[in-house]
Amino acid sequence: MHTLHSSAEIAEALDYYGAYLHSENGVDWSSISLFSLNKFVSDTLPYFQEIITQPLYPSKEIQTYKQQGKQRLSVNLTKVDYLARINFSETLFGKNHPYGRVTKPEDYDLLDTDLLKEYHEKKYKNGLKAVIVSGLADEKLIHKIIDTIDKMGLKNGDLPSIELEPYLPAKKFIEKDDAIQSAIRIGRRLFTRHHPDFIAFSVLNTILGGYFGSRLMANIREDKGYTYGIGSGLVSNNDDGYFFITTEVGTDVREAAVNEIYHEINRLRTEDINNEELTLVKNHLTGAFQRSIDGPFALAEKQKMLLLNNLEINYLNEYLGKIKAITPQKLREVANHYLNNIDLCEIIVGK
Amino acid sequence: MLDRINPPEISIPNAIHLHTPQSFKLKNGTPVYNICEGTQEVVKIELIFAYASLFS
Numbered sequence: 165m166h167t168l169h170s171s172a173e174i175a176e177a178l179d180y181y182g183a184y185l186h187s188e189n190g191v192d193w194s195s196i197s198l199f200s201l202n203k204f205v206s207d208t209l210p211y212f213q214e215i216i217t218q219p220l221y222p223s224k225e226i227q228t229y230k231q232q233g234k235q236r237l238s239v240n241l242t243k244v245d246y247l248a249r250i251n252f253s254e255t256l257f258g259k260n261h262p263y264g265r266v267t268k269p270e271d272y273d274l275l276d277t278d279l280l281k282e283y284h285e286k287k288y289k290n291g292l293k294a295v296i297v298s299g300l301a302d303e304k305l306i307h308k309i310i311d312t313i314d315k316m317g318l319k320n321g322d323l324p325s326i327e328l329e330p331y332l333p334a335k336k337f338i339e340k341d342d343a344i345q346s347a348i349r350i351g352r353r354l355f356t357r358h359h360p361d362f363i364a365f366s367v368l369n370t371i372l373g374g375y376f377g378s379r380l381m382a383n384i385r386e387d388k389g390y391t392y393g394i395g396s397g398l399v400s401n402n403d404d405g406y407f408f409i410t411t412e413v414g415t416d417v418r419e420a421a422v423n424e425i426y427h428e429i430n431r432l433r434t435e436d437i438n439n440e441e442l443t444l445v446k447n448h449l450t451g452a453f454q455r456s457i458d459g460p461f462a463l464a465e466k467q468k469m470l471l472l473n474n475l476e477i478n479y480l481n482e483y484l485g486k487i488k489a490i491t492p493q494k495l496r497e498v499a500n501h502y503l504n505n506i507d508l509c510e511i512i513v514g515k
Numbered sequence: 516m517l518d519r520i521n522p523p524e525i526s527i528p529n530a531i532h533l534h535t536p537q538s539f540k541l542k543n544g545t546p547v548y549n550i551c552e553g554t555q556e557v558v559k560i561e562l563i564f565a566y567a568s569l570f571s
Binding site (some may be wrong): 193194196198200201203204205207212214250261287288291292293295296297298300301302305306309310311314318319320321322323324355361388399446450453454457459460461463464466467468471472480481482484485488500 | 532535537542545549550554557564566
């Protein structure tokens with residue numbers, strides 16, 4: 165039996181071959197990637213295999229991780245934007261769903277080598293969803309990679325679906341006496357990429373707060389000067405999605421900023437967007453989309469998105485046509501359907 | 516001479532056609548996708564797991 169390597173030894177070896185690792189951890193899934201020069205794949209793959217199948221989780225490293233994690237969390241818990249974000253997620257999805265659950269400092273106390281090894285054994289060794297290889301892998305190399313992953317002995321698994329509680333919009337003000345700024349989050353639970361209005365709503369979101377020239381930026385940053393930055397976003401997860409507006413403003417202009425946000429939402433519901441603005445936003449989205457498919461690694465990210473959302477390649481091939489077909493009337497209809505004040509959550513932390 | 520006063524006309528593609536990636540299966544049935552679109556001798560191997568946080 166070969167000797168397992170420490171994290172320092174693995175890091176040094178991968179560095180020697182000019183390779184590196186990257187890991188991601190989403191709310192539904194996680195991934196680990198190896199970037200390697202083709203000529204060194206035979207040398208780097210065994211380290212990748214070892215990390216995935218036989219992690220050591222040394223107690224000394226876990227202790228350091230716990231201390232750093234707790235420290236980072238305690239700093240975050242003093243920040244108004246972090247508090248607004250976690251309260252917003254909890255309000256949208258409830259504290260019993262992973263999308264709404266919040267990490268507490270005492271959660272770090274539970275971590276130890278045995279717990280992590282048990283979780284790894286139970287979940288990761290039984291939960292391989294997919295493998296994506298990108299770059300320049302010929303037939304010989306791809307079969308070598310497949311052969312190595314087969315030898316890892318992992319079992320196939322699919323994304324777990326957890327039942328959601330009904331969405332109950334709420335408005336909360338969390339006072340923080342020492343706050344210099346107030347953090348504002350306004351939004352709602354919405355839908356996933358599968359919904360027929362997803363693309364229309366993503367255009368609407370871009371107009372409102374999805375790019376630097378958006379209406380929220382033009383009004384609340386450029387015209388009123390209430391904030392350095394304001395934006396909005398649309399997120400699609402496995403079980404559900406959500407829409408959010410986020411900003412931090414001076415405490416003295418909190419109320420005025422909130423009023424202006426609702427004013428911009430109301431404009432979307434009552435006025436048709438003029439063709440000049442709509443064309444600008446369509447051009448912006450088209451350019452952003454083209455940038456997002458530039459190169460094999462970017463295409464791999466798109467493939468991952470399709471895979472994790474159970475979508476086919478046609479979703480991407482038809483995307484530009486659907487953006488182009490959006491009309492001002494459709495956007496107003498979507499705004500009226502989904503952006504009623506009564507359906508929106510509002511979380512403010514500060515004073 | 517390049518015209519540095521007037522920007523080129525914006526050209527919006529009506530559609531794109533991305534290739535369906537080459538696909539394989541591991542012995543356990545897990546799909547493997549190969550996006551072989553690169554020009555440099557470098558490869559990224561990503562394993563995606565259906566589980567995230569320990570506390571999820």
